[in-house]
Amino acid sequence: MEEQLSEHGSPQPFVVRAARHEPVAPRESALPSREHEFDVETDVAVVGSGCAGLASALFTRWLGDEVVLLEKAPELGGTTLKSAFIYWVPNNGPLQESGVEDREEDFLRYVARISRPEKYDPDSPTLGQSELEYSLYRGIYESAWPAAKLLAERGALPYQHAPHWTDYWHNLTEDKVWNARHLMPAGVNEDQTDGGLIAIRGMSRAATDAGVEIRTGHRVQRLVLNDDGAVVGVVATTADGETVRIGARKAVLFGTGGFTHDADLRDNFLAVPAVGGCAARTNEGDFVRIGSAAGAQLRNMQFAWRCPINLEKAVAGDPDMQGTFAVAGDSMLCVNYKGERTLNEKLPYNELVQRMYDWDPLGCEFPNRVMIQIWDGWSQQHSAKDFFGNSIVPAGVDDAHVIKGDTLAELADNIRERLVRYQAHTGNVRLADDFVTRLEATVARWNEMSERGVDEDFHRGEREVEITVFGGPLSEEAAERANPLMRPLDGDGPYFATLLSGGTLDTKGGPRINASAQVLDDQNEPIKGLYGAGNCVASASGRAYWAGGGTLGPMIAIAYRAAQAIHEEPLRDVGASRSAVA
Ligand SMILES: Cc1cc2nc3c(=O)[nH]c(=O)nc-3n(C[C@H](O)[C@H](O)[C@H](O)COP(=O)(O)OP(=O)(O)OC[C@H]3O[C@@H](n4cnc5c(N)ncnc54)[C@H](O)[C@@H]3O)c2cc1C
Numbered sequence: 001m002e003e004q005l006s007e008h009g010s011p012q013p014f015v016v017r018a019a020r021h022e023p024v025a026p027r028e029s030a031l032p033s034r035e036h037e038f039d040v041e042t043d044v045a046v047v048g049s050g051c052a053g054l055a056s057a058l059f060t061r062w063l064g065d066e067v068v069l070l071e072k073a074p075e076l077g078g079t080t081l082k083s084a085f086i087y088w089v090p091n092n093g094p095l096q097e098s099g100v101e102d103r104e105e106d107f108l109r110y111v112a113r114i115s116r117p118e119k120y121d122p123d124s125p126t127l128g129q130s131e132l133e134y135s136l137y138r139g140i141y142e143s144a145w146p147a148a149k150l151l152a153e154r155g156a157l158p159y160q161h162a163p164h165w166t167d168y169w170h171n172l173t174e175d176k177v178w179n180a181r182h183l184m185p186a187g188v189n190e191d192q193t194d195g196g197l198i199a200i201r202g203m204s205r206a207a208t209d210a211g212v213e214i215r216t217g218h219r220v221q222r223l224v225l226n227d228d229g230a231v232v233g234v235v236a237t238t239a240d241g242e243t244v245r246i247g248a249r250k251a252v253l254f255g256t257g258g259f260t261h262d263a264d265l266r267d268n269f270l271a272v273p274a275v276g277g278c279a280a281r282t283n284e285g286d287f288v289r290i291g292s293a294a295g296a297q298l299r300n301m302q303f304a305w306r307c308p309i310n311l312e313k314a315v316a317g318d319p320d321m322q323g324t325f326a327v328a329g330d331s332m333l334c335v336n337y338k339g340e341r342t343l344n345e346k347l348p349y350n351e352l353v354q355r356m357y358d359w360d361p362l363g364c365e366f367p368n369r370v371m372i373q374i375w376d377g378w379s380q381q382h383s384a385k386d387f388f389g390n391s392i393v394p395a396g397v398d399d400a401h402v403i404k405g406d407t408l409a410e411l412a413d414n415i416r417e418r419l420v421r422y423q424a425h426t427g428n429v430r431l432a433d434d435f436v437t438r439l440e441a442t443v444a445r446w447n448e449m450s451e452r453g454v455d456e457d458f459h460r461g462e463r464e465v466e467i468t469v470f471g472g473p474l475s476e477e478a479a480e481r482a483n484p485l486m487r488p489l490d491g492d493g494p495y496f497a498t499l500l501s502g503g504t505l506d507t508k509g510g511p512r513i514n515a516s517a518q519v520l521d522d523q524n525e526p527i528k529g530l531y532g533a534g535n536c537v538a539s540a541s542g543r544a545y546w547a548g549g550g551t552l553g554p555m556i557a558i559a560y561r562a563a564q565a566i567h568e569e570p571l572r573d574v575g576a577s578r579s580a581v582a
Pocket of ligand 1: 048051053076078081084255256284286534549
């Protein structure tokens with residue numbers, strides 16, 4: 001295995017960033033096995049090395065249990081490595097110290113209201129949610145801060161408060177504490193582009209120091225069950241064809257991410273035309289198959305952490321692709337293939353994508369599945385920045401995704417040609433014949449509304465979160481306008497465009513868990529010895545993206561609870577007649 005020098009110059013026994021095209025073991029049958037010929041034995045096998053896996057491994061090890069961590073990719077970190085690593089932690093320490101009260105009741109109302117609004121009942125004892133959903137919300141409130149605190153105290157993940165972040169639904173009356181639940185790793189750069197790297201480095205170093213055995217290049221293929229049906233191990237394969245059987249006396253915990261990169265699962269469960277996403281390429285829904293083969297219920301399979309992505313980068317399978325979290329620019333608008341503006345470009349990413357999946361029952365189509373972001377020279381000059389999937393990049397940065405034209409008509413010709421190139425991936429989306437005429441009318445309306453600073457059509461710039469989080473880089477002059485997010489497009493070119501599509505950061509459906517992270521069977525009974533955390537299991541959040549950091553904060557809470565429950569598991573006889581690893 002390749003070694004990498006730490007910043008202190010000492011070698012680390014694992015790779016945190018490596019070539020992203022190295023092969024991984026091919027998929028095998030997920031049917032559980034009853035062979036008890038283990039090559040390695042431990043108390044707990046943790047599968048996956050993103051935030052869920054590493055945090056679970058740390059909490060488990062710190063309670064005294066032996067841990068082996070298995071990672072399919074040649075590198076550690078999964079999607080987490082790419083993230084900004086904002087983590088949303090209710091009732092956190094800095095918040096308490098500042099004297100702000102973040103009551104459990106307020107937290108529960110906010111998350112229930114937006115996770116499953118169709119069921120929300122403020123007068124019901126569980127706010128209209130099922131007992132299980134409600135217990136997961138409560139578990140997250142109770143454990144997120146103790147988990148974050150412990151990770152910091154042990155040096156794995158020191159934090160700093162990030163009160164400049166705003167919850168994505170702060171306009172709802174249920175959101176009582178909307179700008180103080182956010183933490184980020186201490187020492188992140190100004191743009192937070194290295195948050196995930198700092199977190200994975202810190203947690204994996206702490207795991208090694210604590211004695212967690214980390215094995216990269218090991219793809220877990222199936223579970224090993226004992227005669228009582230309890231999970232007592234896993235079978236993994238390596239890229240060079242080796243089979244390794246790991247016995248786990250107490251439990252196996254999966255933290256293997258979602259199914260973004262399995263087109264079949266995506267097409268069947270997401271039920272929308274999602275071309276892909278920016279999860280780690282190795283997130284192919286392995287736990288959907290392995291968990292269901294062991295009898296786990298699948299839940300939330302229709303939900304994902306949604307984010308606009310660049311169509312061309314998604315089709316190319318670019319492993320470094322990032323979500324277009326902010327559709328940047330003020331003299332910028334998005335239109336569909338007809339030249340119509342159909343949405344508020346500054347919506348939080350999870351919500352923006354849901355507009356991109358609007359269904360037209362008359363045309364029998366998803367008219368917004370490809371949205372064309374169009375901007376002028378002003379936005380090119382003032383909103384260019386090479387970070388987090390920003391379409392508007394500065395000179396010198398790869399801009400193959402940018403389509404150009406000196407006039408709107410020339411731009412349209414070039415967009416038309418580019419769309420034809422991708423028609424096999426878009427259900428044949430092409431520009432309408434009268435696109436230019438309609439685009440000119442759309443731009444005229446936009447310019448007229450921008451002069452007044454009021455988006456009468458889609459309310460762009462009316463919510464604070466749009467300005468503080470989703471404005472993207474803007475000129476200093478923008479703050480002086482009535483609506484900083486609206487500016488007329490230049491009458492003269494050049495003009496620029498790119499093709500956006502609705503994608504995922506990752507999916508968030510999978511085997512159902514309870515508030516102790518135990519995977520549940522079809523009777524809602526825990527499958528003995530089987531646990532899950534992170535994006536590989538059904539998320540408590542349902543359709544919602546609670547806030548920036550709403551994936552990682554809850555994830556460490558569940559990891560913390562998993563470790564406590566696993567610690568109470570009996571030591572099972574893994575009955576090994578051991579054979580050496582070949
Ligand atoms: C650009 C970007 C920025 C983001 N920023 C934020 C943010 O600031 N805050 C936030 O809350 N969220 C953010 N997210 C989302 C967040 O990164 C993910 O939700 C989170 O990292 C998922 O963690 P995880 O541990 O569940 O999965 P992952 O981090 O994806 O880890 C899963 C791991 O499991 C491994 N694996 C898969 N199958 C197997 C197998 N069979 N055997 C062994 N290993 C396996 C994979 O290789 C992978 O390493 C961002 C996402 C992106 C793409």
